[in-house]
Amino acid sequence: MSAPSSSSAEKKPVAIITIGMAGAGKSTFVQRMNSYLHSQNEYRPPYVLNLDPAVTHVPYEANIDIRDTINYQEVMKQYNLGPNGGILTALNLFTTKFDQVLDLVEKRAGEVDHVILDTPGQIEIFTWSASGSIITDAIASSLPAVVAYVIDTPRTVAPATFMSNMLYACSILYKTKLPFILVFNKTDVQPHDFALEWMTDFEAFQAALATHGGTLDSEGEPTYMNSLMNSMSLVLDEFYKNLKAVGVSSVTGDGMKEFFEAVEASREEYTKDYLPELERARKAKEESLRAAKQDSMNRLLKDLAIDRQNPDFVRQDTWDPAEEEDDDDDEEINIIDKSSDPYPGQYVDLTRSRRQEDEKVNWPRPG
Numbered sequence: 001m002s003a004p005s006s007s008s009a010e011k012k013p014v015a016i017i018t019i020g021m022a023g024a025g026k027s028t029f030v031q032r033m034n035s036y037l038h039s040q041n042e043y044r045p046p047y048v049l050n051l052d053p054a055v056t057h058v059p060y061e062a063n064i065d066i067r068d069t070i071n072y073q074e075v076m077k078q079y080n081l082g083p084n085g086g087i088l089t090a091l092n093l094f095t096t097k098f099d100q101v102l103d104l105v106e107k108r109a110g111e112v113d114h115v116i117l118d119t120p121g122q123i124e125i126f127t128w129s130a131s132g133s134i135i136t137d138a139i140a141s142s143l144p145a146v147v148a149y150v151i152d153t154p155r156t157v158a159p160a161t162f163m164s165n166m167l168y169a170c171s172i173l174y175k176t177k178l179p180f181i182l183v184f185n186k187t188d189v190q191p192h193d194f195a196l197e198w199m200t201d202f203e204a205f206q207a208a209l210a211t212h213g214g215t216l217d218s219e220g221e222p223t224y225m226n227s228l229m230n231s232m233s234l235v236l237d238e239f240y241k242n243l244k245a246v247g248v249s250s251v252t253g254d255g256m257k258e259f260f261e262a263v264e265a266s267r268e269e270y271t272k273d274y275l276p277e278l279e280r281a282r283k284a285k286e287e288s289l290r291a292a293k294q295d296s297m298n299r300l301l302k303d304l305a306i307d308r309q310n311p312d313f314v315r316q317d318t319w320d321p322a323e324e325e326d327d328d329d330d331e332e333i334n335i336i337d338k339s340s341d342p343y344p345g346q347y348v349d350l351t352r353s354r355r356q357e358d359e360k361v362n363w364p365r366p367g
C-alpha cells in the first residue's frame, strides 16, 4: 500500500486501533462504533479487523478475523504453550501475512471512511510485542491512524488506579507517537467528569489523593505512595495536553458523536505531526540503504578486479541456470476477506496446513 502524502491523507479512511485493559469493553466498543457508523448518513460502514485469536465470540461481523487464519488452540498444542504464549504466537504468525491484510484493506480504502482494529484482551500482548509494533507501524504508514485507548471508568475512580491507567496510556502514546484518544467507557455506570477534572486540575487530583484512604502513615505524614503519585501527576500534566478524552457508553451509544469528532481532529493531527516525521524517517532509511548498497557494490567491484587477474577463476566463473533454486513452490496462505464472495477452499488454516505438509516438522520456537 502506498504511503499517504500530506495532501492525500484526508481522503483515506482513518484506522482506529482499539487498545485497552482486559474487560475494559474493547469488543463492545468496536461493536458500538460499527453500529453507529452504519446508522449515520454522513459516514459509510467501516472495515473491521479482529486481531484477538482467543476470543470465543465477537459481537460484530469482522471483515478480516485472525481466527479464520490461525487456530489458536492448535498453536498452543504445537508449541506447548499456555494461553498468553499461544495468543502471542498466533499474532506473530498472523503478522507474517500482514502484507496480505494491507492489500485487502487497500482494495476497500475507497469504499470506507474507517478501518477499525480490535486487539487481544491482554493489552501487553499487543502493546509490547514485536507483532503489535509491526501491525501498528504498517497500518499507520499506510493510512491516517489513531489509537483509541478504552478505559473501564467505574474501575478507575480510585486515584491510584487512575494514575496507573494514565501511566500505561502515556507509555503507549510515546511508543506509537500516534494521535491518541482516551475513551472513558461505561459512562452509563460511572460518569467520567471526575477523570476530566483530575486531568485538567492538578489541585483537584491532589485533593482526591488526600481524601482517599491510606494516604497518610501512622505519624500523619504522606505515605511514599502518596508522594510518588503527587510527583507523577505533575509529570502527567504534559501528557494530558497531547491527547483528547471522551466519555462513551458502548451499551447505550452515548458519546459516540463526540468520539468521531475526536477521530476527525486526530486525522488532522496525523497529517500535521505524524506524517512529516514518518516521511523524514523513511528518507533517512532510504539514504542509509542506498549508502549500504553503494558500499557493497564498491567492495564487490574491488574483489572482482582482483579475481579477474586469476585465469582459473575466470574459467570456473560461468553461470549455470540449471543450478538456480526454484523458490516459487512455497505454499500460498491467503488471508480471508469475509466481505468478498467466498469460494470453496478459500479457508486456509495456517496451523493445519503446515502440519499436514510434514507431520515431523518442528516449528521454530519463539526465542
Ligand SMILES: Nc1nc2c(ncn2[C@@H]2O[C@H](COP(=O)(O)OP(=O)(O)OP(=O)(O)O)[C@@H](O)[C@H]2O)c(=O)[nH]1
Residues within 6 Å of the ligand: 020, 021, 022, 023, 024, 025, 026, 027, 028, 029, 052, 055, 120, 121, 122, 185, 186, 187, 188, 189, 248, 249, 250, 251, 252
Ligand atoms: N455497563 C456497561 N458495560 C459495558 C460497556 N462496555 C462493555 N461493557 C461490559 O464489559 C464487559 C467486557 O466487555 P468486552 O467488550 O468483552 O471487553 P473487552 O475489553 O473486549 O474484553 P477482553 O477482550 O476480554 O479483554 C462485558 O460484560 C460488557 O457487556 C458499557 O459501556 N457499559
